[in-house]
Amino acid sequence: MTTAKVTESRRPVSRSAQRSNRVARDLRRHHRTLGRGRGSRPRVSVITYVVLVVAALLAVAPLYWMFVVGSNTSAAISSSPPVLLPGPNFLSNVLKVQADVPFVHSLLNSAIVALSVAVLQIFFCSLAGFAFAKLRFRGRNGLFVFIIATMAIPSQLGLVPLYLIMSKIGWIDSLQALIAPGAVTAFGVFWMRQVIVGSMPDELIEAARIDGCSTFRTFRSIVFPTIRGAAAVFGLFAAMSAWNDFLWPLVELSTPSHFTVQVAIQQLRTNYQSIDYATTLAASFLATLPLLILFVVAGKQLVAGIMEGAVKG
Amino acid sequence: MTGITVGSLRPLSRSRGKESRRERLTPYLYIAPFFLIFAIFGLFPLVFTGVVSLFNWAPLQTTHPFVGLQNYRTMLGDPLFWKAIRNTFTIFLASTIPGIAISMLLAVVLSNRSLRAKNFWRMVLLVPNVTPVVTVTLVFGSIFGQQYGPIASVLQLLHLPSIDWSGGNAVAAQFVIAVMILWRWSGYNALIYLAAIQAVPDSLYESAELDGAGRWRTFSSVTLPMIRPTILFSVVTSTIGGLQIFTEPLLFTTPQGGANNQALTLTLLIYGQAFNSFKFGYASAIAVALLGVVLVLAAVNFGIARLIRSA
Structure with missing residues (x-):
């Protein structure tokens, strides 16, 4: 019964809140164009596009080069003039990598770590963010400032003791040693608090309270559904940074079948006297591809997430 | 009761007796995971770095002689x-x-x-x-x-x-x-x-x-x-x-x-x-x-x- 009531009272409010937001935004935009005056506004100059095209080429060219090298043989790369087009050897390069290190397995390990970290962070960070945004308790501000302060500490400072702790509890050379320390981060708590402050009107939460919702119920059926989009973007950031993590996995993992993809690639680097770029970059390309696919799907939201975070932070 | 509404959403809680105590602890429960994880994998290693730095500490040795500074x-x-x-x-x-x-x-x-x-x-x-x-x-x-x-x-x-x-x-x-x-x-x-x-x-x-x-x-x-x-x-x-x-x-x-x-x-x-x-x-x-x-x-x-x- 309460659920029905809650959802009933939630929908119209949030929708009208959204609508009023939109109206305000349109007004602002309108005002802006009026204020600056369409006529006096400078046109987009050629230089602007030249700068952008050059920047975009510089941003993408190294990735293109990675595929060119990764799909050619070492001999082709070291020929002069250098090859500039993708070749037919991508698959054979990947197979060579797989013969050296359990590469496919390492992709799987990275996926497990990234997914676990993302799910745990979404849950724990949004719960803590909710507490800091909407609940009152003694020490709230002090604790929040403390959390922000911890962001300034580079994590590698405690590298040696972290290794000792993990050996003590028998987690060295395991994936959970990568997941547990990343289960909830200061940055995530900070981010989710900002999101909840910005998108959850107090009245909505009060309405839920009047309907007799417990605090957790309020979080689960009102707060979380509202911030779902932002939480997904945040989860994506968390997953990406777990996927890219290198120093700690390099330190603690030693069995090849436990390697994450970054450690597996590093292993290729050290297996040879001089680095074989064709195979190494073929592997790097495969390690980057999932991120690029995610980026094509959700890049717009990531851009918006970074820019909103910048204004609020 | 304290003057401030502690541990709960702004309205209502002031009037509740027994339930409000549990509700008062709820926020701490929600922020606890961060502090727990930070204490174990963040703060403790940080402090312990200072301790280890005073020893001649080799990972495979069982004893670590104290060497001061x-x-x-x-x-x-x-x-x-x-x-x-x-x-x-x-x-x-x-x-x-x-x-x-x-x-x-x-x-x-x-x-x-x-x-x-x-x-x-x-x-x-x-x-x-x-x-x-x-x-x-x-x-x-x-x-x-x-x-x-x-x-x-x-x-x-x-x-x-x-x-x-x-x-x-x-x-x-x-x-x-x-x-x-x-x-x-x-x-x-x-x-x-x-x-x-x-x-x-x-x-x-x-x-x-x-x-x-x-x-x-x-x-x-x-x-x-x-x-x-x-x-x-x-x-x-x-x-x-x-x-x-x-x-x-x-x-x-x-x-x-x-x-x-x-x-x-x-x-x-x-x-x-x-x-x-x-x-x-x-x-x-x-x-x-x-x-x-x-x-x-x-x-x-x-x-x-x-x-x-x-x-």
């Missing part, structure tokens, strides 16, 4: 330690200062309101940032090859001598590492600056226009002062990132930071001492020194922030 004395007399500090700073400066200029240029260009395909440009500029650091390092390593690769070919074409980028030359190696960092972060920082530029109230631009200020003047007297806090914020984050530079020197040169340790950074030194030389105590002493650097930089940043606010 011996590790710190060794560190202060270790030329590698000073080299690592110097390298960390020069790489940080070489990547941050041009980075601010590049990101600002991109942000100004992106802030043009009549720009077409806005989202496309923003997304393209963010692509480098989602690329893993390991990938970035290996790709740029192949771009900056001594004999092969695009740069070597261009130099050859211009009849210039080839450069051994990762060999022993400090300027060459640090330049390439700075390029890697610039490539990965310029677009990201441009978006941060862009967001700040867009948040500048239009009325300020209107008055600048009324005063007859040109484009450059408007930028230097309106935009720049208004987004100064954001620039400072990005400098702070790149300071933290700068102290963590590790992957680039390790994979571009060697675990020692190259033949002349020309790319050895503080984090790479900690890693090498701990996990290649197995000197946990000595590595911890260097980590404590790094913490000192962090605190000094935090104080400097704080001072600058106050100066800016009062200006």
Whole structure:
């Protein structure tokens, strides 16, 4: 019964809140164009596009080069003039990598770590963010400032003791040693608090309270559904940074079948006297591809997430 | 009951007796996971670093003799330690200062309101940032090859001598590492600056226009002062990132930071001492020194922030 009531009272409010937001935004935009005056506004100059095209080429060219090298043989790369087009050897390069290190397995390990970290962070960070945004308790501000302060500490400072702790509890050379320390981060708590402050009107939460919702119920059926989009973007950031993590996995993992993809690639680097770029970059390309696919799907939201975070932070 | 409504949502709870005690604890329960994880994997290691630094601690030994401040004395007399500090700073400066200029240029260009395909440009500029650091390092390593690769070919074409980028030359190696960092972060920082530029109230631009200020003047007297806090914020984050530079020197040169340790950074030194030389105590002493650097930089940043606010 309460659920029905809650959802009933939630929908119209949030929708009208959204609508009023939109109206305000349109007004602002309108005002802006009026204020600056369409006529006096400078046109987009050629230089602007030249700068952008050059920047975009510089941003993408190294990735293109990675595929060119990764799909050619070492001999082709070291020929002069250098090859500039993708070749037919991508698959054979990947197979060579797989013969050296359990590469496919390492992709799987990275996926497990990234997914676990993302799910745990979404849950724990949004719960803590909710507490800091909407609940009152003694020490709230002090604790929040403390959390922000911890962001300034580079994590590698405690590298040696972290290794000792993990050996003590028998987690060295395991994936959970990568997941547990990343289960909830200061940055995530900070981010989710900002999101909840910005998108959850107090009245909505009060309405839920009047309907007799417990605090957790309020979080689960009102707060979380509202911030779902932002939480997904945040989860994506968390997953990406777990996927890219290198120093700690390099330190603690030693069995090849436990390697994450970054450690597996590093292993290729050290297996040879001089680095074989064709195979190494073929592997790097495969390690980057999932991120690029995610980026094509959700890049717009990531851009918006970074820019909103910048204004609020 | 206390005067403040503790531990619950603002309304109602004041009137509830038994239930409010549980509700009072709820917020602490919600924030507990962070503090638990931080205590075990963040704070404790940090404090314990200080303890380990006082011992001659080898990972496979069962006893660790107490040596007092011996590790710190060794560190202060270790030329590698000073080299690592110097390298960390020069790489940080070489990547941050041009980075601010590049990101600002991109942000100004992106802030043009009549720009077409806005989202496309923003997304393209963010692509480098989602690329893993390991990938970035290996790709740029192949771009900056001594004999092969695009740069070597261009130099050859211009009849210039080839450069051994990762060999022993400090300027060459640090330049390439700075390029890697610039490539990965310029677009990201441009978006941060862009967001700040867009948040500048239009009325300020209107008055600048009324005063007859040109484009450059408007930028230097309106935009720049208004987004100064954001620039400072990005400098702070790149300071933290700068102290963590590790992957680039390790994979571009060697675990020692190259033949002349020309790319050895503080984090790479900690890693090498701990996990290649197995000197946990000595590595911890260097980590404590790094913490000192962090605190000094935090104080400097704080001072600058106050100066800016009062200006």
